[in-house]
Amino acid sequence: MPRYVSLYSLFLRQRLKILMEYRVNFFIGAVSTLIEQTAGLLTVWVVMQRIPLLNGWTYEELLLVYGLLALSKSLTYLFADNLWTVGREYIRTGGFDRFLVRPVDPLFHLLADRFDHQGLGHLIIGGILVSTASARLGITWDLPHLLYLVVAVLSGGLIFIGLNLITCVSAFWIMDSVPVTRVVFDMNEFAKYPLSMYNRGVQFVLTWLVPYGFASFYPANYLLGRDVGVLVWLGPAVAVTLLLIGYRLWLFGLRHYASTGS
Amino acid sequence: MPVIQAENLSKVFHIPQKDPGVAGAVKALFRPRFQPKVAVDDVSFQVAEGEVVGYIGVNGAGKSTTIKMLTGILVPSGGQVRILGRDPHRERVANARDIGVVFGQRTQLWWDLALTESLGMVARIYDVPPTRYRQLLDQFAEILELKDLLHVPIRTMSLGQKMRAELAATLIHEPKIVYLDEPTIGLDLIVKERIREFIQQQNREQGTTVILTTHDLGDIETLCRRVLIIDAGKLIYDGPLSLIKERFGKFREITFDTASPVTTFTLPTGAEVVAAEERKLVLRFDRTRATASQVAASLMNQLEVVDFSLAEPDLANIIKHIYQGALREDGGRRTEDGGRKAEDGRPELQASLGR
DSSP states (O other): OHHHHHHHHHHHHHHHHHHHHTHHHHHHHHHHHHHHHHHHHHHHHHHHHHOSOBTTBOHHHHHHHHHHHHHHHHHHHHHHTHHHHIIIIIITTTTHHHHHTSSSOHHHHHHHTOOOTHHHHHHHHHHHHHHHHHHHHTOOOOHHHHHHHHHHHHHHHHHHHHHHHHHHTTHHHHSOOHHHHHHHHGGGGGGGSOGGGSOHHHHHIIIIISOGGGGTHHHHHHHTTOOOGGGGGOHHHHHHHHHHHHHHHHHHHHHTOOOOOO | OOSEEEEEEEEEEEEEEOOSHHHHHHHHHHSOEEEEEEEEEEEEEEEOTTOEEEEEOOTTSSHHHHHHHHTTSSOOSEEEEEETTBOTTTTHHHHHHHEEEEETTBOOSOTTSBHHHHHHHHHHHTTOOHHHHHHHHHHHHHHTTOGGGTTSBGGGSOHHHHHHHHHHHHHTTOOSEEEEESTTTTOOHHHHHHHHHHHHHHHHHHOOEEEEEOSOHHHHHHHOSEEEEEETTEEEEEEEHHHHHHHHOOEEEEEEEESSOOOOOOOOTTEEEEEEOSSEEEEEEETTTOOHHHHHHHHHHHSOEEEEEEEOOOHHHHHHHHHTTHHHHHTOOEETTOOOBOTTSOBOOOOOTTO
16 A cells, blocks of 8 residues: 555556646646636526526535535546547557556556546635635534545545546447547536535435535535435445445456457 | 467457447437447467467457456456466556567657666666666666666657667566567667567577567568468467468469560469569469469460469468458468368468457
8 A cells, every 4th residue: 555655646646747848738727727617617607697596506606516516526537537538548559468468457557557637726716605605604623624625525536537437348349439538527517506405316326326416515504504314424434435346347348358459 | 378368369359339420429419329349359379388389360350459458458358368477457466577578669768867867767666676677777787778878868769769768668677578669660670680689689598478450571581480360350360370371371472574575375273463564474373272383384375484383472461461351251261270271282261360
C-alpha cells in the first residue's frame, strides 16, 4: 500500500510537469470547465426565477444538491478519467500490453497514468456552491456534519468511478467503450435535481440501478435535516458494492483481453 | 530447470464476422457471428537459463501471440506456460519483476518526459535501488551511447535513439528473461550493431535469457545459436542455426559460362533453370536427387563450358523457402534430435506434423 501511494505521487508529479509544458491546453481546459459549469447553473437559475419553489425545494437548496454532485464528479475526473478511454487510447493502440508486464496492478497503473486537471474546475465550483448554499441555509459545519460531508463526497465519487469501471470493462470486447460509459454516466444529469420531483420509476433507477442519488440528493437531505430514513446512510455501502462488482468484472475482462495484432 | 516451459500451447481468437454495409453492421449487432482463428497451435518448447533463442516466422505466423502468452498478456486457450516456475498470467506481478519486454515500435517511455526522468520512473516502478540504478544508468549510457540524450524528451528522438532508450528502460531492473519483439526493425546498420552488441553483453555478463523475434537474419546470425521457426501457428523447427542450412538447404545453384550462346539442351535430372542469358546459365538442383558432378557432367557433355561455379544456399533463401511453405509440402516438423538419415543419405523429412 505505501508503495502504491508513493508510486501514485510519482506519477502525479510527472503528469503535472507535463501539464505545465502544455500551458495553453491547461488554460483551455480550465476555461471550458468553467463555461460548462456556468451554463448548467444558469439553467437552474432561469428555472428558479420563474418558480421560486421546485417541488418544495428553494433555490439555495437546489444549489446544495448541484454542488454536492459537482464535488463527487470531480473525483472521477481527477483520479479515474482513464476509465473513459481505456479502449480508445490503450487497448486499441496496444499500449495496454505495457501495463500487463509491469510489476504493478494493471488497474492502478491505468488510473495513475492520467490526472485530468479539468476535475479541479468541478472541485472548485462544487466547493463554492456547497459553502455559499450552506451559509445561506444556515447549515453549521460542526464535526459530525463536516465528517458526513467528506464521507458523502468520497462515496459519491466512488459511485461515479464504480459505474465507469463497470461500463469500461466492455472495452475488452468492443474496443471502444465510450458510448456505453456515456449512456450510464449521462444519467447523473437527473441527480442535479432532487429525486423527489421524479416519478417512482426514475427514483428507483437513480437509487438502486445507477445510484447517482447517493452523490447528491440523499446527502443533501441529511445536511438539510430532511428525513429520507436509512437511505442517507447507505452511500458508502453502495459505493463499496459498485467497486467490488466493477473490480470482479474488470478481472473477468482481463482474462478475455485479446490484445491487438503484431 | 528450464526458465521457460511451454507445453502444448494454443491460442484461438474469435474474430467477429461482419457483412458489408449498414445492414451488415446492424445484423452483426443483433446476431454476432464469430469465426475461430487458431493463432498458435500446440506449441511446445523449453528454454534454459542463459540461452539466446531466435523466434522467427512470417507476419501472422503466431510469433507475437506466443510472446504475449509467455509474458502473461494473453491467457492461453490450451496448454500451459511456466516462466521460472510461475504462471505468468495468474502471478502477473511476480513474473513482471523478472522479465523485460520490448514491443517493436511501441515505446514504454513517456513521450513528453526527458529520458532520465522516464528511466527514473521505470526504475521506481521496478523498485530498483537508487545506487544500483545510477550504476546501471552510467553503464547503459556508455554502451548504448545515450549520454547526449539523457535530457532530451522521447518525442524528439529518432527511431534509432528511441530504440536504444527503450532497451535501457527494459533492462534497467536487470530482468532474468528478456523478450525482444523486433528490436532492430527499421534501424540503420550502425544502430543494429550497437543493439546486438548490447544484447550480447547482457547475455554474457548477466546470464540474461533472451527470446528474440525478428525478420532480420543478421540478428539471428549474430545472436542466436538456437532458432524456433513457427509457421501457421505450428512450430516447424526447433534446433541450432547451423542445422537449418544442412537440413533445409537441399537446393544448390550452379552457374555455367558458355563459349557460345545456349540454344537447346536437355535438363539434367533433378535440376531446373533459374536464369538463362546469352552465355550464362543458372541451374538449381535438389542435392538429394542429384550431385553437383552429375549436373555439371551432363551439361558439359552438351555445351562448351568456359567456367562454372557452385553456390551454397544462403540462410535468407532457405528461410524464404520455409516461409513459402516448402516445408509444409514436405510435411516436415523438425526437432533437434529428429534428424534421422534415410538410406540414401537424404534427411528424413516425413516427421510428425500434426501428430
